[in-house]
């Protein structure tokens with residue numbers, strides 16, 4: 574039944590052949606080693622983050638009076654909520670680690686060179702996006718650690734000449750780290766960054 | 779390797795392996811996610827509990843009396859107070875209790891002493907003294923609640939006994 578369905582779509586789109594050629598039978602250099610896995614691990618972590626993130630989106634409320642209670646609810650009341658939040662937390666930490674290792678590996682091996690310049694350029698953007706994910710996601714639980722760590726982060730651009738103070742206000746959505754900061758960090762974390770990730774990933778593969 | 783008389787190539791073995799591992803991750807993660815998302819359907823229950831609604835002597839005359847109850851209710855991460863109006867009447871030992879919430883759009887109905895009926899001020903729905911809807915827009919009878927007298931106190935259960 575399911576096989577028949579796949580058959581019908583495959584005849585029209587031929588994705589099985591594409592998948593075989595581009596993924597399973599993709600030619601690789603003769604002497605590869607485990608460090609070639611860092612990029613794939615990063616991608617796997619991203620998928621884990623997307624799945625657990627979407628799940629938490631069913632429960633999390635991005636407002637100053639509800640963010641913390643909803644995170645508490647996810648962690649302590651929701652069945653399987655704690656493992657989901659834990660996977661999100663640890664995948665996020667590991668993604669920073671693996672994306673850095675991946676970048677380092679590509680750099681050391683000189684794998685960014687022609688004809689792979691664009692993999693490098695899109696990769697640098699993806700690295701920035703990953704860090705932005707980390708920065709914006711850190712604020713969302715709205716606990717003491719989140720608040721004060723983000724406070725430090727948003728005040729950093731202030732030391733830039735001329736545009737500094739404005740940049741910092743732009744990040745906070747005003748003079749204070751508060752309600753508007755939380756909503757804009759949330760919007761960036763769950764809508765803006767995922768879209769840009771998909772766009773740059775398409776160019777990266 | 780032989781299997782069903784066919785040779786299993788290393789390539790085929792690896793392909794199947796990748797498929798199995800990918801499938802396991804997808805099922806594990808998807809299952810966990812769907813369990814969490816679906817769970818509140820079962821766990822986020824409105825639980826009935828007994829709340830005090832005044833002293834028994836106030837309803838001793840065997841007539842309908844309007845009493846207000848206030849109780850704590852939990853909805854997911856929200857904890858709040860729910861206020862509800864209830865009509866109670868002493869029938870010998872038993873206490874008969876009806877929720878005053880109109881089954882049409884939720885206004886509070888009033889007891890009309892002359893006719894012995896409940897009238898809704900919003901769209902003139904009428905219920906008889908047993909709570910049955912007799913005329914107007916209400917689609918169902920008023921909800922019956924469990925009530926009892928304990929140590930001279932009137933107690934009402936917040937769970938609907940009979941909708």
Ligand code: FES
Nearest residue numbers: 880882883898903
């Ligand atoms: S709400 Fe009672 S009749 Fe409409």
